[in-house]
Amino acid sequence: QVQLVESGGGLVQAGDSLKLSCAASGRTFSNYAMGWFRQTPGKEREFVASISRNGGSTLYADSVKGRFTISRDNAKNTVYLQMNSLKYEDTAVYYCAAERWGGLRVSLNDYDYWGQGTQVTVSS
Numbered sequence: 001q002v003q004l005v006e007s008g009g010g011l012v013q014a015g016d017s018l019k020l021s022c023a024a025s026g027r028t029f030s031n032y033a034m035g036w037f038r039q040t041p042g043k044e045r046e047f048v049a050s051i052s053r054n055g056g057s058t059l060y061a062d063s064v065k066g067r068f069t070i071s072r073d074n075a076k077n078t079v080y081l082q083m084n085s086l087k088y089e090d091t092a093v094y095y096c097a098a099e100r101w102g103g104l105r106v107s108l109n110d111y112d113y114w115g116q117g118t119q120v121t122v123s124s
Contacts, residue, residue, distance in 0.1 A: 001026045001027065001113070002024055002025070002026040002027050002029075002032065002098045002112070002113040003024065003025045003026050003113075004022055004023070004024050004096050004097070004098060004113055004114060004115035005022065005023050005025075005115055005116070006020060006021070006022045006094065006095065006096050006115045006116070006117060006118040007020070007021050007022075007023070007118060008020040008021050008118060009093075009094060009118030009119045009120045009121075010119075010120070010121070011121045011123065012086055012120075012121070012122055012123070013086075013122070013123050014086060014087055014088055014122055014123065014124050015085060015086065016086050016122075017082070017083060017084045017085075017086065018083045018086060018120060019080060019081070019082045019083070020036070020080065020081040020083070020094055020096075020118060020120070021078055021079075021080055022034070022036075022078065022079045022080070022081075022096030022115055023076075023077060023078050024077045024078065024079070024098065025077065029074055029077040030053055030054070030074040031053065031100065031102075032053065032098040032099060032100055032102070032112075032113075033050060033051065033052050033053055033098075033099040033101070033102045033103055033104060033105065034050065034051050034070075034072060034079040034096060034097065034098055034099070035047065035048075035049065035050040035051075035096065035097045035098075035099060035105065035106075035111060036048040036049045036050070036070060036079075036081045036094060036095070036096055036097075037094070037095045037096075037097060037108055038090075038092035038093065038094045038095070038120075039092055039093050039095070039117075040091065040092045040093075045095065045108050046061070047061050047106040047107070047108070048060070048061055048064055048068065048070075048081070048094070049061065049064065049068055049069075049070040049081060050070065050099075050104045050105060050106065051070045051071065051072050051079065051104075052102065052103075052104060053102045054074075055071060055072045055074070057104060058070050058104070059104040059106065061106075063089075064083075064090075067083065067084050067085045067086075068081060068082065068083050068084070069081070069082040069084075070082075079096055081094065081096075083120070086120075086122045087122060088122050088123070088124040089122075090120060090122050091120060091121050091122045092119075092120060093117040093118065093119050093120075094117060094118050094119075094120055095114055095115055095116075095117045096114075096115045097111035097112075097113060097114045097115070098111065098112055098113040098114075099111045099112060100112050
């Protein structure tokens with residue numbers, strides 16, 4: 001089992017920045033690729049970004065490419081999502097997830113463990 005706890009969400013204005021963190025515990029963190037997803041009411045959870053086990057490879061949704069950066073610190077068992085130039089449409093609950101096969105997956109069905117989410121609200 002892997003336990004994931006997100007933090008860093010909050011209320012910001014459009015154009016601001018925010019950095020989310022996801023702390024992992026349980027099994028060896030570096031064995032898992034990690035991803036960030038987000039969800040708004042009435043919509044499906046959507047892929048935001050993913051990162052490989054060693055952090056050497058990343059993948060982004062087109063909607064956040066160039067504005068968001070995913071990174072990880074395996075010594076701290078933590079994955080981050082730096083969000084810059086935030087837009088109103090970035091408002092969502094953000095979830096981190098762990099994927100045991102190590103690939104850069106975009107489908108939520110490929111992820112094995114999930115955090116409980118952190119709310120990000122961007123005012124226009």
